[in-house]
Amino acid sequence: MIGLFALLFTFSSCGGGGDTSSSEGATAEKPKSMIAEPEAPIEVSADGSTVTARLTGDDMMKYNLNKIEVKAGQKINLTLTHTGKMKKEVMGHNFVLLKPGVDVDAFATEATKHKDSDYIPTNMEGDIIAHTSLVGGGESTSVSFDAPAPGTYKYICSFPAHHITMNGELIVN
Ligand SMILES: [Cu+2]
Numbered sequence: 001m002i003g004l005f006a007l008l009f010t011f012s013s014c015g016g017g018g019d020t021s022s023s024e025g026a027t028a029e030k031p032k033s034m035i036a037e038p039e040a041p042i043e044v045s046a047d048g049s050t051v052t053a054r055l056t057g058d059d060m061m062k063y064n065l066n067k068i069e070v071k072a073g074q075k076i077n078l079t080l081t082h083t084g085k086m087k088k089e090v091m092g093h094n095f096v097l098l099k100p101g102v103d104v105d106a107f108a109t110e111a112t113k114h115k116d117s118d119y120i121p122t123n124m125e126g127d128i129i130a131h132t133s134l135v136g137g138g139e140s141t142s143v144s145f146d147a148p149a150p151g152t153y154k155y156i157c158s159f160p161a162h163h164i165t166m167n168g169e170l171i172v173n
Helices: 003-013 022-034 106-110 121-128
Strands: 042-044 051-055 067-070 075-082 096-098 128-131 140-146 153-157 167-172
Touching: 051 067, 067 075, 096 106, 106 121, 106 153, 121 128, 128 140
Parallel strands: 051 075, 067 167
Antiparallel strands: 042 051, 075 140, 096 128, 096 153, 153 167
16 A cells, blocks of 8 residues: 555656646645654744754663744753653753853762752753653653753753763753
8 A cells, every 4th residue: 555655746846847737736745744754953943932952862872952042932842752762860861051151060979969859850850941750761851941042052862971971052042
């Protein structure tokens, strides 16, 4: 069945170059919608008000995004997906967006003492703009927040030692 649709699609896209006939267009669209396109890591809503950021973390202590660029006033829906297999206890990941001027190393060092709160240092919550929960392999978590004032903000994974490789910048224009 899929093969037939693919064949039809190939045929109509070869033959229908400059043809704007609506019936052929409809034929060509069917197989197209069956192809699962990979979701873009950053997507802006049609009205420009909301940015969807799809952040991933893997078993190699890497984020897929080291830079997220948004505009002031936008709402950010960030999803963090752990694409690895390792458990949260050994390879947990989160997203912690820090206020400007926060000493990242000092924050990360303090975070290591807060295993009970999934490495969110409860005594330094004033340094955090937004954060997700901690996830293990195969899990997903999300957080929504309003873009802060224009500027550059650092984000890290606060699991012990992960901020060294798992870090990035949120740039608000
Ligand atoms: Cu991590």
